[in-house]
Amino acid sequence: MIKTKITELLGIKYPLIQGGMAHISDAALAGAVSNAGGLGIITSVNRDPDFLKKEIEKIRKITEKPFGVNIMMQSPDIEKTAQIIVDEGVPVVTTGAGSPARFMDMWNKAGAKVIPVIASVAMARKVEQAGACAIVAEGCESGGHVGEMTTMALVPQVCDNVNIPVIAAGGIADGRGVAASFMLGAEGVQIGTRFLTADECLIHQNYKNLIFKASDISTVVTGKRLGHPVRSIKTPFSRNYSKSEYSSISDEELEQSAVGALYKAVAEGNEKEGCFLAGQVAGMLTHSEPASEIVKSIMDQTEKILEGGCKRWVK
Numbered sequence: 001m002i003k004t005k006i007t008e009l010l011g012i013k014y015p016l017i018q019g020g021m022a023h024i025s026d027a028a029l030a031g032a033v034s035n036a037g038g039l040g041i042i043t044s045v046n047r048d049p050d051f052l053k054k055e056i057e058k059i060r061k062i063t064e065k066p067f068g069v070n071i072m073m074q075s076p077d078i079e080k081t082a083q084i085i086v087d088e089g090v091p092v093v094t095t096g097a098g099s100p101a102r103f104m105d106m107w108n109k110a111g112a113k114v115i116p117v118i119a120s121v122a123m124a125r126k127v128e129q130a131g132a133c134a135i136v137a138e139g140c141e142s143g144g145h146v147g148e149m150t151t152m153a154l155v156p157q158v159c160d161n162v163n164i165p166v167i168a169a170g171g172i173a174d175g176r177g178v179a180a181s182f183m184l185g186a187e188g189v190q191i192g193t194r195f196l197t198a199d200e201c202l203i204h205q206n207y208k209n210l211i212f213k214a215s216d217i218s219t220v221v222t223g224k225r226l227g228h229p230v231r232s233i234k235t236p237f238s239r240n241y242s243k244s245e246y247s248s249i250s251d252e253e254l255e256q257s258a259v260g261a262l263y264k265a266v267a268e269g270n271e272k273e274g275c276f277l278a279g280q281v282a283g284m285l286t287h288s289e290p291a292s293e294i295v296k297s298i299m300d301q302t303e304k305i306l307e308g309g310c311k312r313w314v315k
Helices: 005-010 027-035 049-062 078-087 101-109 121-130 151-161 175-183 193-197 205-212 236-245 251-256 261-268 280-284 291-313
Strands: 016-018 040-043 067-072 092-096 113-118 135-138 166-169 188-191 219-222 230-233
Touching (some): 016 027, 016 040, 016 291, 027 040, 027 067, 027 291, 049 067, 067 078, 078 101, 101 113, 101 121, 121 135, 121 151, 135 151, 151 166, 151 175, 175 188, 193 205, 193 291, 236 251
Parallel strands (some): 016 188, 040 067, 067 092, 092 113, 113 135, 135 166, 166 188
Antiparallel strands (some): 219 230
């Protein structure tokens, strides 16, 4: 059994966190991951506060184990969402798109463990100083919003510059990725794309089919012109959006052209107008299975690899 600072900090069996994927990570998926020994995460992104409260109520009926909520700091409902964390006694909060510093004291006093997702050493230092208990260092291999650095380059540099546990994310879909993350200095991993294939993940079947058909070069990063790059599967939408970025279209028109695209992918499976977020590991995934099997297979493989690695190098 692999025990790390993250399993001790969060009270979970495995050092594995499910990513908080917008429009996707609900109570059903998060509850299944938590029951399997990882940390399930409910997304608050693109959901109104009342809906989030209902999802928290649902997950507590599914599992008695720890879970978390992911919050986008630029959300228009950030104040209400931040208060729900306190009112509902959410045990773990992961954050993205900015610093959670202004809510850190409130959350810490309520007993929530705050784990920001960052893409640079500078941001890692900033959130540590603000009171984060751990950090997710996310490389650009991830699906959704990404930074510039790869996981291989980012994780060890973050580990060298902070004194709190680091969780690796980006390009991790099996035990090989988890074992490699540990070698880079991480105490755990966050995985998103692989959980898109979980039976409990209720995205449209067209979405899952695109992942199953993906190769190593099936994703593309768009949105750099507007300052918020996003990785998704290559589709007519992503190709058209990419062309528009280099056209004379205004920033306002460009941004408006993407409104609702994720919903069209998740709920409708609209392959022409939908934005299907996925990481570069999509090419490794071929079939659906229960979240419990995903977690177990990843961690079983991790243990075998680490055991084999010790035998290889210890004379």
